Amino acid sequence: MTHVRPEEQAREPGAVGVPEAEEGVRARRMTGHVSRWMSRRLRIGGRGLVIAIPYVWLLLFFLLPFAIVFKISFAEYRLGLPPYTALVEWAEGTYLRIQLAIGNYQFLLEDPLYVEAYLGSLKMATVSTILTLLVGYPMAYAIAKARPSTRNMLLLLVILPFWTSFLIRVYAWIGILKSNGLLNNFLMWTGIINEPLPLLYNEFSVYLGITYSYLPFMILPLYANLEKLDRSLLEAAADLGAKPWKAFLTVTLPLSVPGIVAGSLLVFIPAVGEFVIPDLLGGPETLMIGRVLWSEFFNNRDWPVASAVAIAMLVLLVVPIMLFQHYQARDAKKES
């Protein structure tokens, strides 16, 4: 990503990397200043245009929507379409009236439901990230240690569930965990338990669901990191008399921290806003902020409060998202 061709550096930013020699030939072929100027404009335009296509798309459909959410979070609910008040209005046709309602945010802070959902999301996401790490690390480590021929096969097996429907993988657990479900039936059949265990519609099932659904996101960055690990460091540790566990704790683990951070962020950030898993597997007391946003929007039809919840969630996630981008940019730099 830092690669800049020498001829590009020599010219003003925005010009295309055409070698100097070719430029000379073409310039000679041209008649008059106007066409030269035009071609220069066009070529600059060419590069600019290429950048502009995805840039404008993202500005319009990614950044602008956030601005609108922010704006509407200061509006008030009203009946009608759209179901929120305008912030800026012509009052009696003579002067502009600006109304900022901060009531939505005050509401979020005062109503224990929102505070609880906020903290609940943090707790659920943290615990499930740790669980995912505990399950995923040994798997990633084992895959990185496997023979190269089996390695690709194992990686494919990790990725495959990720390609099958997320909703359906969550649904699969309902049939397994519910009180007359497969797991309880099996345990009662073997005689281990006499009464069905309450496995579904509680925090346990949500942890299980998040860990299950996000496991590939943890394993892949961990694997990418562990695979690049310099084996000679471990050999050196062994030569110096370190036991394998000690070598793991003092060499492998510290070196795999970037992989751990990347994988954890990939699990933690979406898990905070997760809606489907707490809604399908969680009980009524499993409050998570994504679920609250959903019900504010779809059940209460209160768009301003839903927007305020979204902004509150974003504030919570700004630091993790920036950390993620930092790692992402560093990885890209390392690759090239």
Add this chain to the structure above:
Amino acid sequence: MGRNRSFFLLTALGLGFAFLYVPILLLIIYSFNENRLVTVWSGFSTKWYLELFQDDNILDAAWVSLRVAVFSATIATILGTIAGMVMARFGRFRGRTMFSGMLSAPLVMPEVITGLSLLLLFVALEQAIGIPAGRGVSTITIAHSTFTMAFVAVIIQSRLAQMDESVEEAALDLGARPAKVFFAITLPIISPAIVAGWLLAFTMSLDDLVVASFTSGPASTTLPMVVFSSVRLGVSPKINALATLLVLVAALTILLAAWFMRRQEAQRDKAAAAAAAEEERF
């Protein structure tokens, strides 16, 4: 010690894969259960599959989902390829930091936020300029294109980073215009990554519930939305049958893609070896 460790790793791998696959396997097995109660086995039957194909609700939703997935995957692949190219090859330009930020944020952005923000944008645009008029397939397509293009861009960018740039540079030195270099050299080389990106965008779109729920209109219910409202009411053998078909399609797609990519790579290696042999002769 060494044997202990490899035993531990093998166990972790075995249990991990069992954790990943047993639920899906059980789902598939019980889709052939004759009983209406999903978890009580009473005999083999394919009747739920027949019922599935007579359910107009599900078929209509599947058609909406399929259209959205094809359109949005195509848009996302075009935009994502350009974006990956910009990130990997264009060096510095004004606004690059913001561009890379906007490109990678959708990878982790909670879906409820993406969905809500896009809906509010569509409503505001409709009020301001009258486009889009109402919500439906087109708004879901735009929303899906936006969040899947980031995944395509990551795939393309990492493929370009691994690629040997000297071929492109040679073509530029020989006087090819940048656009020609892209279409004649870069594009063929990264085509497996483009195919992979399209397939990923396609499956993500087909799978999405949250963003589609926010951005869809009354006449455009997608398949995950139908599945979700049915699942909320409890498990049903028909959903098991539908799930089995979806898993089957996904598995076939990824195996086909893996095979295709391996073949491409093998062909390229062969061509490279032949070229090297040719060179040696002179």
